[in-house]
Amino acid sequence: MTSKAKAAWIAADWGTTNLRIWAQGPDGTTIRHRSSDKGMGKLAPRDFEPALLELAEDVLDADRKTTVIVCGMAGSRQGWTEAPYIETPCAPPGIDEATTVQVEDPRLDVRILPGIKQLDPADVMRGEETQIAGFLADNSGYTGTLCLPGTHTKWVALDNGRIERFRTCMTGETFALFANHSVLRHGLSEKALDDKAFRDAVARIYACPQSLSADLFGIRAAGLVAGLSPEAARGRLSGILIGSELAAVREVFDLSDVALLGSDGIARAYGTALGCIGGSARLLDAETITLRGLALAYSSYLKVSA
Amino acid sequence: MTSKAKAAWIAADWGTTNLRIWAQGPDGTTIRHRSSDKGMGKLAPRDFEPALLELAEDVLDADRKTTVIVCGMAGSRQGWTEAPYIETPCAPPGIDEATTVQVEDPRLDVRILPGIKQLDPADVMRGEETQIAGFLADNSGYTGTLCLPGTHTKWVALDNGRIERFRTCMTGETFALFANHSVLRHGLSEKALDDKAFRDAVARIYACPQSLSADLFGIRAAGLVAGLSPEAARGRLSGILIGSELAAVREVFDLSDVALLGSDGIARAYGTALGCIGGSARLLDAETITLRGLALAYSSYLKVSA
Numbered sequence: 055m056t057s058k059a060k061a062a063w064i065a066a067d068w069g070t071t072n073l074r075i076w077a078q079g080p081d082g083t084t085i086r087h088r089s090s091d092k093g094m095g096k097l098a099p100r101d102f103e104p105a106l107l108e109l110a111e112d113v114l115d116a117d118r119k120t121t122v123i124v125c126g127m128a129g130s131r132q133g134w135t136e137a138p139y140i141e142t143p144c145a146p147p148g149i150d151e152a153t154t155v156q157v158e159d160p161r162l163d164v165r166i167l168p169g170i171k172q173l174d175p176a177d178v179m180r181g182e183e184t185q186i187a188g189f190l191a192d193n194s195g196y197t198g199t200l201c202l203p204g205t206h207t208k209w210v211a212l213d214n215g216r217i218e219r220f221r222t223c224m225t226g227e228t229f230a231l232f233a234n235h236s237v238l239r240h241g242l243s244e245k246a247l248d249d250k251a252f253r254d255a256v257a258r259i260y261a262c263p264q265s266l267s268a269d270l271f272g273i274r275a276a277g278l279v280a281g282l283s284p285e286a287a288r289g290r291l292s293g294i295l296i297g298s299e300l301a302a303v304r305e306v307f308d309l310s311d312v313a314l315l316g317s318d319g320i321a322r323a324y325g326t327a328l329g330c331i332g333g334s335a336r337l338l339d340a341e342t343i344t345l346r347g348l349a350l351a352y353s354s355y356l357k358v359s360a
Numbered sequence: 361m362t363s364k365a366k367a368a369w370i371a372a373d374w375g376t377t378n379l380r381i382w383a384q385g386p387d388g389t390t391i392r393h394r395s396s397d398k399g400m401g402k403l404a405p406r407d408f409e410p411a412l413l414e415l416a417e418d419v420l421d422a423d424r425k426t427t428v429i430v431c432g433m434a435g436s437r438q439g440w441t442e443a444p445y446i447e448t449p450c451a452p453p454g455i456d457e458a459t460t461v462q463v464e465d466p467r468l469d470v471r472i473l474p475g476i477k478q479l480d481p482a483d484v485m486r487g488e489e490t491q492i493a494g495f496l497a498d499n500s501g502y503t504g505t506l507c508l509p510g511t512h513t514k515w516v517a518l519d520n521g522r523i524e525r526f527r528t529c530m531t532g533e534t535f536a537l538f539a540n541h542s543v544l545r546h547g548l549s550e551k552a553l554d555d556k557a558f559r560d561a562v563a564r565i566y567a568c569p570q571s572l573s574a575d576l577f578g579i580r581a582a583g584l585v586a587g588l589s590p591e592a593a594r595g596r597l598s599g600i601l602i603g604s605e606l607a608a609v610r611e612v613f614d615l616s617d618v619a620l621l622g623s624d625g626i627a628r629a630y631g632t633a634l635g636c637i638g639g640s641a642r643l644l645d646a647e648t649i650t651l652r653g654l655a656l657a658y659s660s661y662l663k664v665s666a
Contacts, residue, residue, distance in 0.1 A: 070626065131584075131594050139585065171581075171584070171585045172483065172581075172585075173585060173586065174584035175574075175575075175578050175581075176578055176580045176584075176585050176586045176588075177577070177578065177581045177585075178580075178585060206543070206577060220579075221574050221578040222574075222581065223543065223573045223574055223576075223577065224543065224576055224577045225447040225573060227419055227542055227543065228542075228573075228576075231537045231538070231541055231542060232537070235541060236530065236533055236534075237512070237530065237533065238535060258480060263569065263570035263572075264569035264570060264604075264606050264607045264608055266530045266569075266572055266573075266604065267531060267534075267572075267604045267605040267607075267608040268481075268527050268528075268529055268600070268605070268607075268608035268609055269481075269608075270529075270530055270534075271483070271512060271528040271530045272481050272482050272483060272528075274484075275477075275478075275481075275482040275483045275484045275528065276482035278437075278477070278482075278484050279477045279478075279479060279482050279483075280479065280482045281482060282482075295573070298570075298572065298573045299573040299574070301570045301573075302570055302571050302572060302573040302574035302575075303573075303574055
């Protein structure tokens with residue numbers, strides 16, 4: 055592709071921390087993939103359009119509007135323009151539920167997909183609904199449990215392609231807080247993790263989840279008085295937290311056969327943990343699933359505007 | 361007291377964050393109470409003696425050695441001189457288990473009281489054993505549950521004045537991490553806490569402690585989609601964490617009648633929480649309980665050296 059190639063449309067995943075865009079050619083291939091650290095968390099409303107142009111300016115055609123389909127936190131109340139939540143039970147939102155952003159640049163036509171809310175128990179997602187849509191593109195009419203591991207892991211019960219209910223566990227964030235900022239950090243290896251300690255901890259806490267509050271400090275204490283290695287300490291902390299999460303969601307989600315949207319370390323840890331408690335997991339490549347979901351929204355946009 | 365008053369002996373509570381000393385007169389009154397932020401966490405071994413002299417120099421008699429009885433993290437491996445743990449079950453340590461520190465100043469005679477370790481489940485305390493000794497001075501031969509609330513709350517089962525077992529819950533530290541550093545901080549009031557939200561959360565999580573991992577993010581979500589106030593959010597977070605702790609310790613500690621060593625906000629929160637789950641608590645003034653424990657050790661030192 056030359057630098058003069060222009061985008062047919064642009065997919066954008068705009069989270070709290072990062073902005074990622076994929077400029078799409080007319081044939082459905084990606085002609086430019088770029089990202090920046092201009093996530094929603096750092097931006098005031100007036101900063102969003104310049105942040106987008108910074109990544110996309112050179113793929114915009116001067117003579118026409120280019121549609122940009124956005125998912126993620128850019129649509130939150132503190133974001134660019136609020137894209138009000140749709141509510142469970144529901145199918146993942148499509149283009150007709152998107153919010154059109156008032157922009158200054160005449161070359162831009164920006165649509166933000168809404169997130170999903172659940173009222174009881176209260177829960178929210180923004181961005182994951184688009185990944186779910188991408189997953190459903192390959193798994194039409196799926197019924198079962200979908201898990202999207204991450205800083206805030208989402209558990210989703212799908213029934214024939216509809217999102218019946220979901221639950222967010224901030225286990226990834228909790229792990230980072232304990233590992234980097236609590237007294238436990240003194241006894242933890244920085245990266246290496248003992249797999250047996252992880253598995254043992256998952257099984258133990260899953261059988262006795264109420265002991266969580268009393269087990270955490272035990273990691274530090276076992277380092278001091280029982281020679282627990284830093285690698286085993288890291289494995290135990292991760293196992294305790296993921297095992298507790300599985301115990302927390304087992305009442306409302308079927309864990310016997312979970313589709314895990316991810317293939318990185320954290321997704322593999324969830325897969326191992328599910329195996330430890332008698333469940334099973336299929337790891338699915340999440341690399342381009344967001345783009346897939348945004349492309350679905352764009353293709354339905356084409357139909358709507360045709 | 362004039363500035364020339366000299367100490368008969370000095371009590372020192374040397375924690376991770378702070379050093380507190382009480383210079384005691386010959387009649388058992390405190391002639392000087394001082395503190396500094398030179399806690400163990402900031403000091404290399406050679407820094408301890410100067411840090412002590414900084415607070416105590418002017419109460420030392422030039423013509424004799426003054427005994428300093430120390431409890432707390434100064435006796436840890438990373439501290440001044442390691443005072444090896446004694447092991448449960450045991451009575452709180454006395455002066456014969458103290459470690460004598462090699463000092464340079466001829467006016468100093470420094471003894472560090474040991475902490476206590478438990479091997480299964482692994483746990484440790486340093487400093488609280490001296491508070492327990494102080495508590496026992498007024499409650500000789502106590503049998504029952506003692507709770508020392510704080511950053512790392514200690515639960516202690518005493519049998520006729522002996523420490524049978526104990527458990528540390530890092531609930532105070534966990535609350536601070538979530539309230540100040542996690543995504544939950546966005547929806548939390550800085551100080552004010554809704555009492556009803558606190559009580560409701562305690563009761564709910566105590567009945568269903570395995571849901572902890574799934575309930576935390578719900579605090580943020582309820583702020584976004586169900587109008588949960590910042591004060592109620594703070595109350596709910598505190599209630600979830602303390603209620604989980606009570607569920608974690610209920611199997612091994614009798615919660616029907618707990619002696620709570622403390623009268624500040626956190627101790628009152630534990631008292632309220634125990635009331636919510638059908639237990640009861642007596643709040644005891646912890647202000648001088650550490651000094652009391654150190655004085656006990658000193659008086660037994662006098663007997664030993666008499």
